[in-house]
Amino acid sequence: MTTEEQITEKLDEVLVPGVMRSLVKLNLVRNISVADGKASISLASTALSPQSQDWLKNQVDETTKGLPGIKQATIDFVEANPKELNEVKHMVAIMSGKGGVGKSLVTSLIGVSLARRGYEVGILDADITGPSIPRMFGIDSRPAGSESGVLPVPSHLGIGIMSVNLILPHEDDAVIWRGPLIARTITQFWEDVLWGKLDYLLVDLPPGTADAPLTVMQSLPLSGVVVVFSPQELAAMVVRKAVQMAQKMNVSIIGVVENMSYFLLPDSGKRMELFGKSKAQEMAKTVGAPLLGQLPIDPELARLSDEGNIERYESQELSSFADAFLKAMSAKD
Secondary structure (H helix, E strand, O other): OOOHHHHHHHHOOOEOOOOOOEOOOOOOEEEEEEEOOEEEEEEEOOOOOHHHHHHHHHHHHHHHHOOOOOOEEEEEEEOOOHHHHOEEEEEEEEEOOOOOOOHHHHHHHHHHHHHHOOOOEEEEEOOOOOOOHHHHHOOOOOOOEEOOEEOOEEOOOOOEEEOHHHOOOOOOOOOOOOHHHHHHHHHHHHHOEOOOEEEEEEEEOOOOOOHHHHHHHHHOOOOEEEEEEOOOHHHHHHHHHHHHHHHHOOOOEEEEEEOOOOEEOOOOOOEEOOOOOOOHHHHHHHHOOOEEEEOOOOHHHHHHHHHOOHHHOOOHHHHHHHHHHHHHHHHHO
C-alpha cells in the first residue's frame, strides 16, 4: 500500500510551471492522506494562476493514480500567503558600506557555487535603486504569479531571483523612490514572494547604512552577513561603518571577502595589487570574523557577467571561497 511519504516523493517530481522547482520544494503540498485506496491531497494555490492550478491538478492526479493501491485521487487547493510557506534555513545578507566593491558580484558567485553543490538557493536583490543581479544571470523575463503571491524567476541553474529590474517596463528605467517605498518593496520581496523551501536565501544589500540595510536587518530573519570590501583604505574605512551597523543591530558577521584583491599578469602569472596592499587579514581581525576569500580582478569574470553568463564562471579562487563560506556557516550552526 502506498504511503503518504511515497506520494510526497512522487510529488517532488512534479515541477511548477515557469520556476523549475517542484511542488514539494516550493512547499505547496499542505496535506496528504491515504485510506481505502483513495488519496486526498491539498495543495496551496499561492502564486498560481488558474491555468497553472488546472495543469498541476491533472499532473498530480495522473502521478498519484499510477501508484500501487491508489484507485482514486482527490486534489483540492487551499489559500495561504507566501510568508506562511517560506522555509529558509539560512538567510545571508551581503553588505558593504561603500558602493562599487562588488557586493552583487559576490552575492551571485556565492549563489552559483551553492547551486552547483546541490543546495536550493534564492537571491533577493534588495539594491532597489541599483539592481544588477538579473543582468549578470541573463534574466529579463517577468515574474509569474497571481493576486496571492509572486514566483521568483529561475536562472539556468535553478536559482530563484527576485529584483525590481524584473518588474520595471525597461531594465534601464530609473527607480526614483523615497526611503519608505524602498523599504516596503524589500519587505514585499520577502513576504509576498513564494521562495518555498530554501537552504540559502542571499540578500544583496545596497551600499550604506540607511533605510534599505536597516529594513533588512530589522524585518528579515537574517542568519548573518558577509562583508565585502576592496583594498583601498577609503573603501575599508567606509566598510567599517557598515560593520558597526551590523554589530549594533546584533546581526552576526559570517566572514569578510576582499574583492579586486589583485590581478594576475597573463604572461608571467605575477600578482599585482592594483588598488594597494591587501587589507584582508587586517579587516578580518578588526571585524572578528574569518577571511572567506581574496578574489582577483578577472577579465573572464567581467566578460561573463556582462554577457549574462556568470553561471559559467569557474576558478580555483571561487571554489576555495565557497569552501570557506560553507565552513563558516557550519561553524555558526
